[in-house]
Amino acid sequence: MAWRNLWRNKRRTYITATSVVxxxxxxxxxxxxxxxxxxxxxxxxxxxxxxxxxxxxxYWDNKTIDRAFFTNTALEQKISSLPGVLHMLPHLETFVLAxxxxxxxxxxxxxxxxxxEDLQVKISGKITSGSxxxxxxxxxxxxxxxxxxxxxxxGDSLVVMGQGYEGTTAVGIYPVTGxxxxxxxxxxxxxVYMDLETLQKLIFPFQPGLLTxxxxxxxxxxxxQLLSTIKASVGxxxxxxxxxxxxxxxxxxxxxxxxxxxxxxxxxxxxxxxxIFSTVLMMTVERRRQFAVMISIGMRKGxxxxxxxxxxxxxxxxxxxxxxxxxxxxxxYLYLNPIRMTGEMAAMYESFNQEPLMAFSIxxxxxxxxxxxVLSLALLSxxxxxxYVLRFNVLNALRQ
Amino acid sequence: MSxxxxxxxxxxxxxxxxxxxxxxxxxxxxxxxEFTAIVGPSGSGKTTFLxxxxxxxxxxxxxxxxxxxxxxxxxxxxxxxxxxxxxxFVFQSYNLIPVLTAIxxxxxxxxxxxxxxxxxxxxAMELLKKTGLExxxxxxxxxxxxxxxxxxxxxxxxxxxxxxxxxxxxxxxLDSASTEDLLNMMAELNKSENMTFIFxxxxxxxxxxxxxxxxxxxxxxxxxx
Numbered sequence: 001m002a003w004r005n006l007w008r009n010k011r012r013t014y015i016t017a018t019s020v021v022x023x024x025x026x027x028x029x030x031x032x033x034x035x036x037x038x039x040x041x042x043x044x045x046x047x048x049x050x051x052x053x054x055x056x057x058x059y060w061d062n063k064t065i066d067r068a069f070f071t072n073t074a075l076e077q078k079i080s081s082l083p084g085v086l087h088m089l090p091h092l093e094t095f096v097l098a099x100x101x102x103x104x105x106x107x108x109x110x111x112x113x114x115x116x117e118d119l120q121v122k123i124s125g126k127i128t129s130g131s132x133x134x135x136x137x138x139x140x141x142x143x144x145x146x147x148x149x150x151x152x153x154x155g156d157s158l159v160v161m162g163q164g165y166e167g168t169t170a171v172g173i174y175p176v177t178g179x180x181x182x183x184x185x186x187x188x189x190x191x192v193y194m195d196l197e198t199l200q201k202l203i204f205p206f207q208p209g210l211l212t213x214x215x216x217x218x219x220x221x222x223x224x225q226l227l228s229t230i231k232a233s234v235g236x237x238x239x240x241x242x243x244x245x246x247x248x249x250x251x252x253x254x255x256x257x258x259x260x261x262x263x264x265x266x267x268x269x270x271x272x273x274x275x276i277f278s279t280v281l282m283m284t285v286e287r288r289r290q291f292a293v294m295i296s297i298g299m300r301k302g303x304x305x306x307x308x309x310x311x312x313x314x315x316x317x318x319x320x321x322x323x324x325x326x327x328x329x330x331x332x333y334l335y336l337n338p339i340r341m342t343g344e345m346a347a348m349y350e351s352f353n354q355e356p357l358m359a360f361s362i363x364x365x366x367x368x369x370x371x372x373x374v375l376s377l378a379l380l381s382x383x384x385x386x387x388y389v390l391r392f393n394v395l396n397a398l399r400q
Numbered sequence: 401m402s403x404x405x406x407x408x409x410x411x412x413x414x415x416x417x418x419x420x421x422x423x424x425x426x427x428x429x430x431x432x433x434e435f436t437a438i439v440g441p442s443g444s445g446k447t448t449f450l451x452x453x454x455x456x457x458x459x460x461x462x463x464x465x466x467x468x469x470x471x472x473x474x475x476x477x478x479x480x481x482x483x484x485x486x487x488x489f490v491f492q493s494y495n496l497i498p499v500l501t502a503i504x505x506x507x508x509x510x511x512x513x514x515x516x517x518x519x520x521x522x523x524a525m526e527l528l529k530k531t532g533l534e535x536x537x538x539x540x541x542x543x544x545x546x547x548x549x550x551x552x553x554x555x556x557x558x559x560x561x562x563x564x565x566x567x568x569x570x571x572x573x574l575d576s577a578s579t580e581d582l583l584n585m586m587a588e589l590n591k592s593e594n595m596t597f598i599f600x601x602x603x604x605x606x607x608x609x610x611x612x613x614x615x616x617x618x619x620x621x622x623x624x625x
Binding site for chain 1: 457477480481499
């Protein structure tokens, strides 16, 4: 009966259901786009820093070269043998001054294992001139903004000078073998990559194997479990830092953006709630006499309430199902074929350290949560007929 | 055998500026199989009296015994169940459920009683046949004439197998031909099923068919013939 009641006034039901559809479509697109960009940001971030990093205890809070440590095979084997660990990338990082001609600039010098690093971070794909690093080769890959600032080209030699390990001085001169363009302007201005072993020799030539951290990459879903396992297995001498800590600024900005999205959605849903409520209100009030007759002939108020609740749910369901049918294929397509941004939009994405791609998410939670919100709004609207029927005076309605 | 026994029934409305005594000490007995008309001028209290008998309103004073139950003692939920199983209603404006077909309207009350689908369908078909609506089972109220809708309403009232049927001005919205048909049908049901009908009416044609006429004025029975 609840279903049939909806069609007493077809046009009204269609209009209400359409408002639900529009709201759901808008909400799904909005959330999918938001979550898509968050996923891209997180993926890119984790790709760079790893799911977690192992450092000497205290390094994360005080990133000094004196908190570097000497790697040992036992430690690496211990971590790599854990189930779920995909691979590890050792790093040696330090802040140095880079000079060419009469110009000097502070840069972040990062020693990497060229082949392994490239498999994960794909720096070679970002090279705009020259070539990528080779193992054992004393060359540098620098960000294009550094090259621009120092006016340095491929084949030119760059002097690097900084603090070595345990009070030594690290000074070297290396040819620029590649200039790279990273997504982030900050990285273009700051990053200089070189072969790990070469950098180790620069920072502390007396003992090989100096590292500031090991990035650990693991299988999806095992991160939390592995974090505690690795923490337990490496002992107190090492700290294990999750990407969530390393990228906490990014997570914070995601939270803030998510909050603004939720406020937008709330406004949208308030409008939809009023749409559903006005229909429910009309459907209730116009059937005052019918309710009176039904109660008179022996229908319990509880049953009447259930019928009214079902009416609200049905309207919402029509909207939700139609909305999902319309939206899911479109979002699936956009998920598989993200929109590549150009021009100013692309620049804006890059300024946020993001690839200029408008990515979409198809996380089931988005679909569930938005559908659930609409259904909850319908249930909320059904509160009116509940109170109406429970306080209903049969005689007054019959006299009307 | 008396199926309704009303003793010293009073109903005073106090929610008005001046208390209104709509029913003022009515005592009455209705026997099984009666075809009774409650008549009186507008405002005489006949609809209030009918509402009290139907358990739609509660008396200020007095008793309404239906069978062995004093409906004054029932709470609102018990009253709904009591109406469902013991009292049939026919309203002036038919008041069928517009989204249900004729047969569904008749079967609806049996659904509330928990009668299985097959059985209630069968009973509803029989009742529609008895009320001359064979072939109109799948029509919705909007597709039926006033007279036909009122017949469905009578069939619906009969469907719950009530002790009696209360009909509040059932012919008020009908033309004379439909009124005649409806009254003949109800008289026939009264005779064949021994179903007790109690009408409130202004309609001379109803009074002519009634075997007992109770006249009410100022909330009191002024004649009972």
